[in-house]
Amino acid sequence: MKSNKTFYFGLTMLGTIVLAAIFAPLITRFDPIEQDLMTTLSSPNATHWLGTDAFGRDVFSRIIFGARIDLTIGILAVLLPFIVGVTLGLVTGWFGGRFDSFIMRIVDTVIAFPFYVLAIALVFIFGPGVKSMIVAISLVGWVAYCRIVRANVLVAKAQDYVHAATLTGLPTTRILRKHLLPNVISQAIVFSMSDIVLSILAIVSLGYLGLGVAVPTPEWGSMIQEGQPYLLQQWWIATIPGFMVVIVGFSLSLIGDGLVARLER
């Protein structure tokens, strides 16, 4: 009951932000990139709802256009590792053997690296930018899905319904897809909710470090970095983009918890 309410609350909050991002040009009449050096660092007022930054750009407009970038990359950077990780988890868990040990050693290696250090090193290799970020986060991210699914497959493998399916002589791919996958994927789906948060956090962090989206493009992380020098007088420039991330993270947490309750039923 209660988790249902919070689930819809999370969904509503996230939905509002997503809609605002999609219809950003209709909501704000300011171009997020256009500079107006006559009105820099103005306080929130009727025209500029959240004031302007050091280049006179409308902060509100940059935040909702920034949502486009952060949410899109955040979701893309989860999609790829989800598919790769779930597939590898299924295969390694089912077949075991040398391939399994090989993949598990790679998993151990990836886990040994601090996430941000590895992501930063990878972005360094591929050069800063959106594509590098997605690739870097994906290269690290598949590991979690692989482990979750593999662990579930190992448990499911011993269950009678799988034995029964194997005995009927169905092709292995069908057993994996039709019998195993639906039973092992729910935990991965729940994790993907918090993983989206993690990848948005990574994008924001990389953006802050100047390794993410190139500068004039509105992105929450680089907005924080640009706003930091004006923290004492114009605190809203740096803190509100971060607060947006908090809200997105909170909504996804609620959605994730709601999903757990639903899937357990």
Next chain:
Amino acid sequence: MSTPLIRVEDLSVEIKTGRGLLKAIRGVSFEVGAGDSIGIVGESGSGKSITLKAILGLLPNNAQVTAGKIFIKGVDASTLNKKARRALISETAGMVFQDAIAALNPVISVGAQIAEVPRFRLGQSKSEARATALKLMQQVGISDGEERFDLYPHQLSGGLRQRIAIAIALSSNPQVLFCDEPTTALDVTIQAQVLRLLLELRRDSGLGLVFVTHDLAVVNEICDSIKVMYAGKFVEIGGVDDTFNRPTHPYTYSLLKAAPDPEAVVSRLFTIGGEAPNLTLPVLGCPFAPRCFTAVAECGTSEPELRAVENSQSACFNSHEHKSWRAAEQKSGAL
């Protein structure tokens, strides 16, 4: 007659569950005197473990005593504060749990766990407490106590673990041992050893036993009197010989019939047809009526109270007919 060690008057316990308030115990009264050996028998969910935990003040957070009184050595427990109550109860009764591996702290050596009460409650020095613990180990039949003292629970066999748990229960010098199915998790031969140990403790030091189980054979083996519990109430109370030979409640009768051989030390868990009632709902009539072979119309409308039948007490409207049950049951073809 001296004051009983423990006297329970009309005890009721309710448990908050996801599906509502569960009336786990609905008015239970009994006494435990020095040297008594009482068996409380019933299916799981009948409220027997909760009864023990309520007396010892070990109820989980979601459970609450809603009515009744518990007297420990004549003192009303509800008049004591938490600390005084805990002190009084622990010098009166010790508890042995079903699963020793869960009942022992995994990261503290077994010797230290036995020595904890002597050291920290009875104020003994470290070496005194160790000596006390070794003596307790000796008492529960662990001869090489010195060697086992520093071992951890997982390093011991199931039988030894249960002996350690009994030693812990004895460490506060109680006069009664509450045993919550202490042999269910053990192998057949180990079960027999643990039961023998409990019998010896009773014989040698006059230790009282309150033994909760669903194993009738165990009750037959070590108890003098039996209380049969069903749906949070005692439905039959009597001496072990009387009850085993002449059950005066149809539930007891069915239990005994389902048990393969009441003389055997170990028996299978009994099963009888039907299901125990859902105690989150109000109880209308006799809770056993839906499963009873001798139920009459009256059983569906009012709940029978305990009343004397020969040497026993039974909560059944038809208890006076108990001699003809064998025939009645065969005729009805129930079960």
Next chain:
Amino acid sequence: MSYFTYVGKRLIQLLPVLFGISVFVFTIVHLIPGEPADVLLGQNATPARVAILNHKLGIDRPIVIQYLNFVWDAMHFSLGTSFYNKESVASLIIARLPATAMLLSGGVILSILIALPLSILAASKRGAWRDQIVRAVPIVGLGMPQVWVGIMLILLFGLKFPLFPVSGFGDTFTQHLRSVFLPSLSIAILLSPILIRSLRASMLEILDSDFILTARAKGISQTRITIVHVLRNAIIASVTVLGVNIAYLVGSTVIVERIFVIPGSGSLMIDAIARRDYPIVQGVTLFFAIVVVAVNLITDLVHAALDPRVALK
């Protein structure tokens, strides 16, 4: 199995991971588009000079030999020299180590100071309002960006109420301590929700277990039950959770050092990236990975020493 056998087994398990780490770190340089010589020589790159430099860097040798050389050097703490100022990478990392180490230990200590009492508070009365509040902490906390927490702390305790320095590391030990307080706190604010989530669960499991009932039935005081029976088990749980999250923790120092301008190993890496100083990026990456592996090893060994059950498995 004795404790020493366990240690041996655990050390052998490390080998494939160390191999994987070394391969990846070695590969970093080879994956980067463009030749190191181009970066080093810039405008002065003539084919002859490139060839000489490549020979000096060892790039003209077979890749396996290069790898073996790299591993051999790394085992002798020789991680090459910085392109930028020709200093030895190893000594640069060591010079930056104290700041990072203080930051990390500060983060861990503050996290435990926040998480342990809160978890005990929550678990000791399941479902009560204080439990509800503590349970909400991870839901909000896990979605907070490190940079945001950092600048909020700067804003509150550095600027509005100037209690702590907001950047730098200071010169004396006391200054160091004051300087790493806010950065450590910002790490702790993000780490403690993770700790609380697992600790609360394991505390509940401990409090629900029969051995606590045994202790209560014995008549032991509540204080002693909490300290001896609950806390010891809970600390074992915290060590494990910390070990699992050490990679996350080390990674966040990179960002925190940047926010608070602390001259640690993480900011060394970020600066090196801006200068395309490969040996430093490579060296710091290797260093951090080794730190994580070492900490994981240590937590496992501590866990095995604290929990008599582990070594037996």
